[in-house]
Amino acid sequence: MMKINDLGTTYRSYFHMEDKMKEISIYIHIPFCIRKCYYCDFTSFSNLNEKIPLYMNSLKTELELYREKLLAYSIKTIFIGGGTPSAIEGRYIYDLLVHLYKNFNLSKDMEITIEVNPGTIDKEKAKIYKEAGINRVSIGVQTFNNRLLKSIGRIHEVEQIYESYKLLRKEKIENINMDLIFGLPNQTLEDVLFSIEEAIRLGVEHISHYSLILEEGTQFYNLNKKGKLNLPDEDEERLMYHKATEYLVEKGYSHYEISNYALPGFECRHNLVYWDLLPYLGIGLGSHSYMENKRFFNTSNILDYIEKLGSKLLPIEGEEIINKSTEIEEYCILGLRKIKGIDKNEFKKRFNVEIEDIYGDVINKHIKNGLIIDDGRSIMLTKKGLDLSNLVEVDFLK
């Protein structure tokens, strides 16, 4: 094993390229978990630990197969998601990142994020992450309420949230996000606000506050179908969202996307790449990519994935060509997720056409419905529009 030092940072300073180069973001999927949560439908496994070394090797192979394409870009953000990336040994993450730094072009101010779960991280891991150049950590907190944590199938307790947070701060991780969730069974408005208060009290730079989605195939989905899930009603759920937003804004966090809040300058640059419809390459199981007018995604079968890469083949399962009109559609649908909405000038610059020429009727209709505003510079959702954004977005589909 390579000697642990500040290699990551070193490589990065050596290899960063000129600013003029096209930029790209990289998503890396780590599908392993200690156990599956009741609401989770991500590609993840809690019983395949013996596959970890092979899998991590496959990731490198996959990167290699993209080498030529990737060399046309410089990498501006990396996001290691899961699953639970912190469920595997830190050295795997370190190796992989170093491999990336050594072989590809890097932008100057890279944002490198890893998702961790409380209870899966210790001092050693925090240290090795830092040494691997990781400068942003997203903690899957979900809630600061032990009763609720248990009821949604999380393995950690509140105490471990504080511990993990302290460990990371000690290693000088200066950009920390906490994922919180609301609309859980038996969750009250007080529970929701308490969790937000705690996150703010700790001083996190970023909060993602997600409304529970019942995805088909999850335990919660099945329980709900049997009527066994005591979910807050719609009015209560929206009250949670609005009160939480109000509170966060009051405390200096800007609400910049439907479910995301950040202190000034700490917006997640990686996620903004998705919402701005900029190129990204996803590697790993079930990962999605968008580059060179194509969307494509990998197989979700881990054995398939490993086998394909074993034979030096890309594990792509499907792709879609994104022509200009689809690109416009997606740009708008994603752009509206941002609170500041779609900048009309940027739209014109990118597509060489006024947004009104394409969507004038739709925009007017929803201005009349009170779901969007046109402030002259941008088109954005109103407060009500944020609650009903699907109603608006659906009209942007051709």
Next chain:
Amino acid sequence: MEKIKQENIRNFSIIAHIDHGKSTLADRLIEKTGMLTSREMQEQVLDNMELERERGITIKLKAVRLVYKAKDGNEYILNLIDTPGHVDFTYEVSRSLAACEGAILVVDSTQGIEAQTLANVYLALDEDLEIVPVINKIDLPSARPDEVKKEIEDIIGIDCENAPLISAKDGLNIEDVLEAIVKYVPAPKGDPKAPLKALIFDSYYDSYKGVVCYVRIFEGTLKPGMEIKIMSTGKTYEVQEVGINTSKHVSVDKLEAGDVGYVTASIKNVKDARVGDTITDKNNPTKEALPGYKKVVPMVYCGIYPAEGEDFNSVREALEKLQVNDASLVFEPETSAALGFGFRCGFLGLLHMEIVQERLEREFDLNIVTTAPSVIYRVTKTTGEVLEIQNPSNLPPATEIASMQEPIVTANIMTPSDYVGAIMELCQNKRGKFLNMEYLEEKRVVLHYEMPLNEVIYDFFDALKSKTRGYASLDYELKGYEESELVKLDILINGELVDAFSLIVHKDKAYERGRSIAERLKDVIPRHQFAIPIQAAIGSKIIARETIRALRKDVLAKCYGGDITRKKKLLEKQKEGKKRMRQIGSVEVPQEAFLTVLKYDENK
């Protein structure tokens, strides 16, 4: 082809209840007579249209000529004339029976006789046909042929001692059926030299030949080049071609008294050669037409609208095409405030209506919205003027109406006696007037009722099926008009009257119907960003009200790690749903809303 003598011709139909095996038996007869090799046999050769096959019913009748060498050593021509098997098509059935001398009565040995079978047997007896009973499905373990034979003897009074016991499915004892036809069905009579008298028992439009008429010659001879006259219209045509049906049309040099075949004469529209009409020789006409011709009139009307306004012309073209082959379908343009431009269409009955709707959607790939079916009401205004109303929207204001009449039918319901109570309750509920009840045997009865047709077309079939677990069968015919206290029930969505939902109902039913429709609409109309009141009203009086709550949340919280495809799929599904919506004011109403309000409510 060598001409076979009249005494060796047998013209017959098959009478059977849906599912009792008529089409399968027809297949077997065709197979056994060797007209077609097994390989040529399409399953159920008589039922041509896709729809018919799926529903297991025959809509348009056809005829086929079989050649059979009987055990007596003679060769016989067996003309099998197919009949539709549903209550909506009684008249057409009676005309094809009129073309025959005999009918095979197929009865399912596990089920016994059903109401429609009986109705058709009576039609056959009216035409003096010889009935040849055949007991089918004897291969099934639950077969009870002796009981069923006794039932036929008791109910219809025909001897079943020699009735063939068959399994059409397995091809068992099919020869017995053929022999019985030869033995019991009388040969046709009629003089080939007499003035021509030919009965049209079916007609359809062919784009090359014009209208093709299926005919039975009763007197005289029909030849190409002859000038013929259609007796009801007096129109004359020159015969282009005459022929017979084997597996396809085969032209022959003449058709003579006793024969069954087809004739073409450059007739442009099936309306000019309607079922039941008589063809005669223009230059040597018969004195009298064959009895029984009547122009069938639609009993049930509904509005058919394109789901998308721009399809109006496509719907018209499709209806025109259907009408070319379906003289009983009528339509005229109408407009609805809610649905825009569409057509008011008239049908023989509910099944006929459903068939036309399905054909429009399936064969013409049209997306249509259908309004609630209505019957024809007779309205006498205070001025003395009498109106016939088939569209509830055209009903004059209550103050201008002196009285109203609605069509009444006599309904015969055949059922196992266990369900008599449930059926009586249902009929009472449907404003039925009990006439009498007959025991056919210990466990089976026929109930005779008089009922308003508008109750029958609402959800009576479904209710009857549901209450008797499918065991009851129904047959009805129009009796006449009776005065009735009727009102127009309107539905308001978000304060706007939606004419497509308006109904004419009996005043005692209005409250219940109004409430039930409002409740159902509440379930099928999706929530909007504002609350939507749904009201049922008679005139300006609101009799029921429901509210669809405002939609508070429709947002996807998370766009998973760059998986935009998933998000878009979700939106696309939503969009697909919206396409099937009609915009009524600011409310989007799904097309199924127009149908849901008609469906039978199990919980009622």
